[in-house]
Amino acid sequence: MSIREKLDISAYLVVGPENTAGRPVVTIINDALEAGFTCVQIRSKVASARELIELTRQASEVIAQAGKSDDVALLVDDRLDVILAARKQGIKVDGIHVGQSDIPVEVCREYLGEDSIVGLSARTYELFEYIQTADVTQVDYFGAGPLHETQTKPDCGLDRDGKMVTRSFADISKLAELSPIPVVVGGGVKLVDIPPLAQTGVHGFFVVTAVSEADNPKLAATDLVKAWKLSKHKETTEKW
Numbered sequence: 001m002s003i004r005e006k007l008d009i010s011a012y013l014v015v016g017p018e019n020t021a022g023r024p025v026v027t028i029i030n031d032a033l034e035a036g037f038t039c040v041q042i043r044s045k046v047a048s049a050r051e052l053i054e055l056t057r058q059a060s061e062v063i064a065q066a067g068k069s070d071d072v073a074l075l076v077d078d079r080l081d082v083i084l085a086a087r088k089q090g091i092k093v094d095g096i097h098v099g100q101s102d103i104p105v106e107v108c109r110e111y112l113g114e115d116s117i118v119g120l121s122a123r124t125y126e127l128f129e130y131i132q133t134a135d136v137t138q139v140d141y142f143g144a145g146p147l148h149e150t151q152t153k154p155d156c157g158l159d160r161d162g163k164m165v166t167r168s169f170a171d172i173s174k175l176a177e178l179s180p181i182p183v184v185v186g187g188g189v190k191l192v193d194i195p196p197l198a199q200t201g202v203h204g205f206f207v208v209t210a211v212s213e214a215d216n217p218k219l220a221a222t223d224l225v226k227a228w229k230l231s232k233h234k235e236t237t238e239k240w
């Protein structure tokens with residue numbers, strides 16, 4: 001089974017060098033892997049193409065060293081060029097996450113191939129309509145948010161009138177219900193948000209700060225994964 005078919009976005013780390021309080025990106029990724037994170041995205045708005053390729057190499061190596069190359073997907077935010085260059089160097093990178101102003105998903109699919117993962121975000125003002133009407137044949141999941149305002153992406157949740165829109169758990173439940181593909185939610189997600197988020201029906205959460213800027217990233221990541229699994233377990237047992 002390809003990594004695309006196995007995709008698990010339940011505990012999704014997004015990380016770049018600007019988010020690690022000076023620590024190496026690769027050690028944060030290693031901590032998250034040991035804690036049970038299931039998906040990793042390299043995202044940097046400051047790193048050069050060469051730096052991104054190197055970060056991708058290190059991330060791919062640490063996933064391999066953990067014996068998780070077939071289970072934990074490695075994606076890069078925005079940069080199709082970086083992924084193609086990385087692959088040319090023999091680096092295993094599994095996909096891309098793009099938004100509405102980035103490279104179109106059809107182009108990503110064409111260049112990356114059928115076994116790759118393509119994640120997509122929608123514009124704030126049309127999120128609900130988009131999630132129901134968009135052609136998702138080339139898309140593996142929607143990244144949605146923000147649950148809370150976040151300094152990691154100050155422009156996320158900005159509506160057409162410049163107002164900040166955050167998503168309630170009720171909104172998120174509706175998104176999960178309407179979306180034809182899995183949804184992962186982020187934006188200021190913290191440990192306390194995990195139980196209600198797990199109840200909404202989305203497939204997972206994504207975090208930057210809650211892990212990468214934690215005093216103890218491994219402990220923070222472990223707590224998040226445990227909380228998600230426990231909430232899902234409770235949901236299943238309560239159904240019975």
Ligand SMILES: Cc1ncc(COP(=O)(O)OP(=O)(O)O)c(N)n1
Binds near residue numbers: 043078119184
């Ligand atoms: C998992 C996930 N969801 C959403 C985003 C945001 O993507 P985008 O809107 O393209 O914004 P930038 O991350 O490029 O600033 C994401 N990266 N990952």
Ligand SMILES: Cc1nc(C(=O)O)sc1CCOP(=O)(O)O
Binds near residue numbers: 143146151156210
């Ligand atoms: C990359 C990104 N996209 C978002 C969205 O809502 O689309 S929020 C976000 C940043 C999430 O970082 P943190 O966990 O530090 O808030």
Ligand SMILES: [Mg+2]
Binds near residue numbers: 077097098099102
């Ligand atoms: Mg983008």
